[in-house]
Amino acid sequence: MPRTIPTACLALADGTLFYGRGFGATGVTTAELCFNTSMTGYQEIMTDPSYAGQVVTFTFPHVGNVGVNPEDDETADPVAEGMVVKWDPTEPSNWRAAEPLSDWLARRGRIAMGGVDTRRLTRAIRQQGAPHVALAHDPEGRFDIEALVAAARSFRGLVGLDLAKGVTCAQSYRWDEMRWAWPIGYARQETPRHRVVAVDYGAKRNILRCLASSGADVTVLPATATADDILALEPDGVFLSNGPGDPAATGEYAVPAIRGVLDRSEVPMFGICLGHQMLALALGAKTVKMNHGHHGANHPVKDLETGKVEITSMNHGFTVDSQTLPSDVRETHVSLFDGSNCGIRMDGRSVYSVQYHPEASPGPQDSYYLFERFAEAMDRRKTPA
Numbered sequence: 122m123p124r125t126i127p128t129a130c131l132a133l134a135d136g137t138l139f140y141g142r143g144f145g146a147t148g149v150t151t152a153e154l155c156f157n158t159s160m161t162g163y164q165e166i167m168t169d170p171s172y173a174g175q176v177v178t179f180t181f182p183h184v185g186n187v188g189v190n191p192e193d194d195e196t197a198d199p200v201a202e203g204m205v206v207k208w209d210p211t212e213p214s215n216w217r218a219a220e221p222l223s224d225w226l227a228r229r230g231r232i233a234m235g236g237v238d239t240r241r242l243t244r245a246i247r248q249q250g251a252p253h254v255a256l257a258h259d260p261e262g263r264f265d266i267e268a269l270v271a272a273a274r275s276f277r278g279l280v281g282l283d284l285a286k287g288v289t290c291a292q293s294y295r296w297d298e299m300r301w302a303w304p305i306g307y308a309r310q311e312t313p314r315h316r317v318v319a320v321d322y323g324a325k326r327n328i329l330r331c332l333a334s335s336g337a338d339v340t341v342l343p344a345t346a347t348a349d350d351i352l353a354l355e356p357d358g359v360f361l362s363n364g365p366g367d368p369a370a371t372g373e374y375a376v377p378a379i380r381g382v383l384d385r386s387e388v389p390m391f392g393i394c395l396g397h398q399m400l401a402l403a404l405g406a407k408t409v410k411m412n413h414g415h416h417g418a419n420h421p422v423k424d425l426e427t428g429k430v431e432i433t434s435m436n437h438g439f440t441v442d443s444q445t446l447p448s449d450v451r452e453t454h455v456s457l458f459d460g461s462n463c464g465i466r467m468d469g470r471s472v473y474s475v476q477y478h479p480e481a482s483p484g485p486q487d488s489y490y491l492f493e494r495f496a497e498a499m500d501r502r503k504t505p506a
């Protein structure tokens with residue numbers, strides 16, 4: 122049997138090394154490492170802008186086997202820095218596959234590594250918290266281990282980092298594509314009932330589709346939009362998107378804008394993930410870094426107002442500290458994994474947000490009702506009872 126040499130190396134800042142087989146782009150990247158437990162949707166995960174600054178290790182062992190296609194991107198480029206998987210991807214076998222995962226990653230400059238004991242790696246992340254890592258791919262298998270460990274150590278981490286500015290849109294645009302539906306695929310929203318301004322901190326496309334499907338004519342604004350920019354469009358509702366990085370850092374410019382909208386209008390507001398954290402900060406609460414975060418598609422969340430449990434899609438490494446919520450803001454949802462905050466609502470106003478991803482993509486669609494609730498709040502304002 123020919124001897125095979127490792128062509129990829131993952132170095133953790135504590136000096137732990139994992140060797141495997143590289144695919145995708147070659148070179149070295151540094152990032153925070155997190156694990157995702159979803160069994161499907163690797164293309165959507167890799168293109169979720171909230172993963173900027175992170176390498177994702179997948180706990181599901183078979184990743185890449187259905188290739189990639191033009192429809193499943195959540196943004197134009199992969200924004201996760203790289204990926205680590207148990208098995209090397211096979212040749213894609215799926216009617217939608219347009220390209221093998223490895224070629225797609227290479228074309229877009231993203232490093233990947235297969236052949237890793239991802240259970241051991243996941244245990245390490247759970248025990249020590251999301252580590253800083255250097256991920257290297259060299260087809261000749263030449264690795265300068267000391268330099269890789271030093272690179273992992275010099276990665277400054279996500280705390281204090283505003284990454285939304287790097288992934289937001291350069292200028293505003295309109296969105297009318299709706300959720301994918303059999304057999305028509307992606308139809309356009311031709312009879313919208315509401316004008317929604319969506320602030321883009323790193324929005325996933327499927328969120329914009331869900332807004333369009335629930336009746337919105339969506340105008341997307343860059344993350345740095347001010348209250349004046351938002352209110353000038355005379356919105357029926359304001360949406361705050363997901364996004365990467367430390368909420369406290371993005372909040373420095375996003376919070377005054379949100380505060381301005383809340384103070385100057387009664388417009389319904391809905392936030393998801395980073396948007397949830399932005400709203401919580403604007404209302405006076407605080408956010409903290411979690412040990413290893415929540416990244417997966419099977420997270421049970423309890424709606425405290427109805428008692429119902431929904432299975433949700435999650436991707437966050439920071440959380441709202443529910444102890445810091447002011448008295449006019451109530452906690453509406455909690456994680457049944459660790460009791461952390463998963464939703465808030467302002468008393469007496471249609472201003473609410475959730476920490477998880479109700480648009481899923483990938484994940485279950487239990488939480489789509491939140492988009493309908495937003496649309497109903499906008500309907501109520503137009504025709505008061």
Ligand SMILES: NC(=O)CC[C@H](N)C(=O)O
Pocket residue numbers: 171362363364365366367368393394395396436437438439440
């Ligand atoms: N998906 C998101 O919007 C993530 C929000 C934030 N960057 C966090 O990690 O908590």
